Amino acid sequence: MTGGEEIRAEREFMALCRAKLCRMRGEATAMLVGGAAEGDAVVDKYFNHALREFRKKVVEDLSGFDGAPLFFGRLDYAAGAVFDDRPGKESLADEGMAHTRTGDSDFLYVGRRGVRDAEGVPIVIDWRAALSRAFYEASPPEPMGVRVRRRYGFDRSGELSAFEDEPIEGAPATSTANGLLVKEIERPRQGPMRDIVATIQPEQMRLVRAPVNETVCIQGAPGTGKTAVGLHRLAYLLFSERERLRKDGGVAVIGPNSAFLAYIRTVLPTLGEVEVRQLTIDDLTGPGIEVTKVDDPQAARVKGGAAMAEVLRRHLWAQRREPEEEAEIKYRHRIWRLSEQDQAEELARVLERGMGYGAGRKLYAQRLAHAVLRRMECGSGTTATLAELGKTPGIRRAVRGVWPAVDPARLVFELLADPGQLAVAAAGVLSEVDQRAIVLAPRPRSVRSMRWSSLDLALIDEVAGLLGRPARMAHIVLDEAQDLSPMHLRAVARRMAGAGTVLGDLAQATSPFAVRDWAAVLAWLDRPDGTVEVLDRGYRVPAEVLDFAARLLPHIAPGLSGPKSFRRRENALRVIGTGTPVRVVVETCERALAGEGSVCVLAADEDVVAWQRELAAVGLPYTVLGDDLLEAERLTLAPVSLAKGLEYDTVVVVEPARIVAAEPHGLQRLYVALTRAVSSLHVVHAEPLPAPLRV
Numbered sequence: 001m002t003g004g005e006e007i008r009a010e011r012e013f014m015a016l017c018r019a020k021l022c023r024m025r026g027e028a029t030a031m032l033v034g035g036a037a038e039g040d041a042v043v044d045k046y047f048n049h050a051l052r053e054f055r056k057k058v059v060e061d062l063s064g065f066d067g068a069p070l071f072f073g074r075l076d077y078a079a080g081a082v083f084d085d086r087p088g089k090e091s092l093a094d095e096g097m098a099h100t101r102t103g104d105s106d107f108l109y110v111g112r113r114g115v116r117d118a119e120g121v122p123i124v125i126d127w128r129a130a131l132s133r134a135f136y137e138a139s140p141p142e143p144m145g146v147r148v149r150r151r152y153g154f155d156r157s158g159e160l161s162a163f164e165d166e167p168i169e170g171a172p173a174t175s176t177a178n179g180l181l182v183k184e185i186e187r188p189r190q191g192p193m194r195d196i197v198a199t200i201q202p203e204q205m206r207l208v209r210a211p212v213n214e215t216v217c218i219q220g221a222p223g224t225g226k227t228a229v230g231l232h233r234l235a236y237l238l239f240s241e242r243e244r245l246r247k248d249g250g251v252a253v254i255g256p257n258s259a260f261l262a263y264i265r266t267v268l269p270t271l272g273e274v275e276v277r278q279l280t281i282d283d284l285t286g287p288g289i290e291v292t293k294v295d296d297p298q299a300a301r302v303k304g305g306a307a308m309a310e311v312l313r314r315h316l317w318a319q320r321r322e323p324e325e326e327a328e329i330k331y332r333h334r335i336w337r338l339s340e341q342d343q344a345e346e347l348a349r350v351l352e353r354g355m356g357y358g359a360g361r362k363l364y365a366q367r368l369a370h371a372v373l374r375r376m377e378c379g380s381g382t383t384a385t386l387a388e389l390g391k392t393p394g395i396r397r398a399v400r401g402v403w404p405a406v407d408p409a410r411l412v413f414e415l416l417a418d419p420g421q422l423a424v425a426a427a428g429v430l431s432e433v434d435q436r437a438i439v440l441a442p443r444p445r446s447v448r449s450m451r452w453s454s455l456d457l458a459l460i461d462e463v464a465g466l467l468g469r470p471a472r473m474a475h476i477v478l479d480e481a482q483d484l485s486p487m488h489l490r491a492v493a494r495r496m497a498g499a500g501t502v503l504g505d506l507a508q509a510t511s512p513f514a515v516r517d518w519a520a521v522l523a524w525l526d527r528p529d530g531t532v533e534v535l536d537r538g539y540r541v542p543a544e545v546l547d548f549a550a551r552l553l554p555h556i557a558p559g560l561s562g563p564k565s566f567r568r569r570e571n572a573l574r575v576i577g578t579g580t581p582v583r584v585v586v587e588t589c590e591r592a593l594a595g596e597g598s599v600c601v602l603a604a605d606e607d608v609v610a611w612q613r614e615l616a617a618v619g620l621p622y623t624v625l626g627d628d629l630l631e632a633e634r635l636t637l638a639p640v641s642l643a644k645g646l647e648y649d650t651v652v653v654v655e656p657a658r659i660v661a662a663e664p665h666g667l668q669r670l671y672v673a674l675t676r677a678v679s680s681l682h683v684v685h686a687e688p689l690p691a692p693l694r695v
């Protein structure tokens with residue numbers, strides 16, 4: 001067959017697969033609507049409900065692929081190596097079989113979803129199935145029975161338009177068939193992140209398929225695919241362990257901010273996974289509380305440090321007092337009394353059990369009620385119950401006086417607003433200087449007028465965790481973890497029921513409270529056995545740009561070796577010193593916008609307003625990247641502090657020296673900015689470049 005004929009044949013097969021998927025969905029929908037195999041409406045109510053839910057899920061799983069290519073690769077095996085049966089003349093399955101079996105070969109098609117023929121015979125294999133492993137892992141030294149690996153290319157409308165064959169069995173060890181991979185990486189970006197299921201590389205796939213019980217921490221240079229690997233690992237785990245994960249609390253991705261979440265939001269749904277929670281760390285620790293403040297570096301270092309856990313614990317327990325008055329409990333016109341001594345005895349019983357504050361308080365209330373009940377029974381007998389007694393104003397007052405209920409936000413507010421209370425709770429734990437760094441000045445009038453920082457939310461969550469355990473999740477993917485404080489990590493640990501996937505790059509750590517050591521991060525997460533893996537092949541950033549950014553590495557992360565870029569690209573880097581930066585930036589943007597793909601101007605946060613004016617003055621349509629919004633225009637103006645995890649085809653970084661000067665970890669921030677470009681990076685400056693870049 002010629003190349004053209006092959007493409008025609010493959011397109012026909014794609015159309016056939018689409019028809020089969022439609023049929024599968026049609027059958028599942030009919031069973032759902034018709035209630036096939038459901039039992040009696042009353043007797044089998046619960047069974048029927050479970051069956052309907054299951055079928056709804058099947059229909060959902062088979063939906064959403066109408067426009068998407070149903071397969072992206074094919075493996076060529078010797079005939080009989082995969083399938084035992086061959087097409088027969090009258091078999092209904094022949095159409096599918098004819099494509100997947102020839103006299104010489106068995107072809108295994110790999111796609112986002114498994115597709116079956118009318119007789120249930122698989123014609124496309126889900127990328128997560130065991131059979132698909134060879135698609136990602138077969139290589140000339142280890143061919144796994146594969147003769148040729150084929151990857152497909154698609155045009156803008158999603159139509160199959162090209163393929164690339166990579167000989168495996170008997171081929172020389174160094175394969176160069178990566179044209180489609182490079183094309184896929186360089187395909188102009190617009191909107192959210194895409195899945196990489198068709199081109200996951202072996203070093204990435206190994207991590208995607210890590211066992212469900214293994215916590216994996218991935219240290220990776222910019223653009224090595226950490227985020228992509230984390231998301232695909234979740235999809236893989238849901239495929240292989242869906243019921244277990246659902247039963248154990250479901251799964252979640254935690255990212256640094258909502259711009260980042262908006263960027264990754266569609267990856268899992270395109271892989272068919274719609275049940276994954278996607279949260280920022282602040283959504284996790286302070287749902288419903290808005291973060292409106294950034295702590296200064298000194299306060300952040302103290303608030304983020306694990307010593308705060310002890311300070312909060314002491315402050316919480318300081319709320320508990322000794323009984324100081326007799327308790328008077330009125331029940332049905334009679335009054336019962338518990339002396340201070342009686343209450344102190346009950347209190348001692350509870351305290352000796354070493355329970356948490358919340359659970360201890362509940363037990364204390366129960367014990368007081370029980371003490372009253374015992375007296376009632378010794379007297380005239382009673383029909384009162386413990387629950388009724390627990391609700392009487394007398395018991396409530398007695399509990400309140402000794403073991404008050406606590407509102408976590410108010411408790412944190414009171415601690416930070418009152419130097420006296422802080423001094424007591426922090427004695428021997430925080431130095432006076434550290435205490436001064438976190439005391440609120442000026443003191444807000446009330447908890448309502450308090451402005452909260454991200455770290456305040458972590459403190460509130462710590463207190464809430466002392467009152468009762470939050471709901472746990474079976475697997476958490478924690479992205480940009482290099483920036484989290486011990487207090488943030490403790491909040492995540494409280495919610496981890498199983499293993500996790502921790503992603504980050506120590507060279508991109510910009511927060512003053514970052515832990516900067518993966519073993520310590522894993523320890524704070526209570527997963528000290530987690531393995532640290534390194535990804536060092538960068539897919540996003542062209543070699544010239546990555547080498548330029550890597551000049552900063554000895555200054556920001558001396559222990560890390562420089563990343564290697566997967567691809568070279570002509571003229572990917574321009575460094576322009578100029579007296580007229582505005583003109584250069586505008587011209588660069590205009591030139592980039594004349595081509596394809598996304599463009600982003602990255603500036604120091606405090607310069608963004610000035611750049612807004614400049615861009616508006618020349619009439620260039622642009623969108624400012626905020627917390628909640630992804631670029632609506634092709635040109636984005638972004639403060640560097642929000643750039644983490646994002647990428648654009650063309651990036652213009654303006655005034656690197658101002659980015660560096662803006663914060664203590666300015667060089668790390670600059671490293672993030674310089675590594676966002678897929679095609680070209682333009683560095684525009686009027687001020688001298690930071691010294692490490694000048695070499």
Ligand SMILES: Nc1ncnc2c1ncn2[C@@H]1O[C@H](COP(=O)(O)OP(=O)(O)OP(=O)(O)O)[C@@H](O)[C@H]1O
Nearest residue numbers: 196199200201222223224225226227228539540645
């Ligand atoms: N195997 C692959 N095939 C195609 N594209 C890939 C592959 N691996 C990574 N990429 C692409 O490279 C880019 C960077 O990936 P990703 O954002 O996951 O990297 P990262 O390591 O999280 O980067 P950062 O540290 O900057 O956040 C993305 O566009 C991703 O789609």
